Amino acid sequence: MKDVREDLKAYIDGELPEARAQEVEAAIASDPALQQEVHFMRMLGFEIKRAASEAPVQGAAATIAKLRKPRASFGFMAKFPVLPALATVILVAGISAVIFPVFAQSKVAASDSVAMSTARKGGAMESENGLKGTGEATFGSGASSTSEPQASAGGGMSKSQAAPNQDWYEQGTDTSADQARSRSGFEGEADLKDKSDFYRTRDVDGAGGLTLKTKDNRVIDKKESTITPTQAHRVYKQPQLIRNADLSVKVESVHKAQSSISDLAKKLNGFVANTALNIQEDRTPEATMTFRVPVENFDAALIEIRNMGEVLAENSKSDDVTADVADKESRIVTYADMEKNLIAELAKTKDANLRFQIRNRLAEVRANLKSIKAQYAALRDVADFSTINLTFVGRPQGEDARQSQGWSDDTWTNATNSSRGIGRFFGAIGMYLLAYAPFWMPVVIVGWIVARKRRA
């Protein structure tokens, strides 16, 4: 049977089941010691209650008033106002972490854009100064040497002079690019690139020849000159840029990188001009490549290359050759006109001495014309295709061998790299939090104060 003493307190407090209470009661009745103990416990309980402090009640009115006062409900925010503030801060930091790198990249791109916009301005100025004039506009704008004829509409091919022989020329009189487009009604057989809004006529016979056709494909003129007077009025809406870049990229495998560049060249309508592979003294493989892409794909190519590995060095530059191109084109036009005039004069002249002089002059003009055409072709080539010089630096071959020794090394390297990445991520978060402290700190402080007030 269970010790009665263990249940004495519960018996006194009336907390025992009826049957057990009767048992305990019987035991107490027959045992004076138990009776004394019950008496002591009752007395002790009584004294404990008397000894308890009965402090005067304070704060009841304030509490009751507060309970009656309607409280603005903000749901979860009211309960934890600091949490939404913190969430906002983390959100802002996260968005910034995404936006800032993009912004930084756009800044890099902007540096190119600045060059381009400067070039565009240059082109516009060129247009205003020379090309975008009337039918009598002066070409070359001083860029030509004095020994060579300054190109001008008066160089023998004014509109009125050309009109009888060239019906397409009659279709317009203005010089703006749009109007030139509408009036020309012809296309050169060579491609008309989108990036240039003027009608570029290209050498189609490999010797600077040009075939002009109407839209119904009727050949109206075929001559040595690549540029006609009307074309000389065209306006460059986009600058003619020579864009080059030198990049050094650290990659896992130089062979893969070379292969990727070949694929990239195909994808971007470019080509790999040359490639070479060297193993350095420390057994580091190094591949050098010259990669050429259409100028409009230059930026896309750079982005793809940067993503291939860790960029160790990068240097890109843009040269605005709009003025050079326009100058050479105008000089070609002028020389072609001179040649034509000289031929006409030669046909009309009977005087032997004069014919001799005209022939000499004609030879001189043709030589200059050929030279300028060659320069122009070279200039167009470098303006149309950008050059990217690449150096891919691989992992030292010894290191490759070491790394292939076992999966544990690889795993360990990956783990340390990823932990470094995580550390960098949290470090970046910390920096953003610090940088944005003037914005989020007041929010957190206000939230904290509100929370305190609400608790109070």
Add this chain to the structure above:
Amino acid sequence: MDERAQRAARGDREAMAQIAVDHYPAVYRFCVRRLGPDLAADAAQETFLTAQKAIKRFDGTSALSTWLFGIALNTCRNLARKRRTEMSYEHAWDVAANEPGESTLVDRQALRGALKKLSPVHLEVVILHEVEGLTYEEAATVIGVPVGTVKSRLHHAFLDLRRYLGVEAMA
């Protein structure tokens, strides 16, 4: 279930205020005994504000006072932690000695000394049952232990008190 508790659960602020009118003194004293008079008002107010938010969860399986004591005990613990202190029962007892002519069966000074020697868990059940007047079941609900534990703790607490007081302490 208490009718005012039901109204309070439906958002009736006046009902909650009435509950406070009835129970505030007991809750306040409950808090005084654990935190002292300086923090008791804060703790009592926080108890009722918490109860106002949580009254929808009050299901009436225990007495409203028991439910409030449970909240008060948690509030006292949290407040003590925030103030970087511990709940102490030194404020539970009247510091005054026996008044002249007052007849006590046990010397009050000796009783306070003996109570001080009790372990916190024993003292807690002694106060809940002997001072606050809670039944074993109610005390068990407040401190979150089985009823048998309360019974056992009380038994041992009184054994200890008897030992600490000794026969000579008896008046």
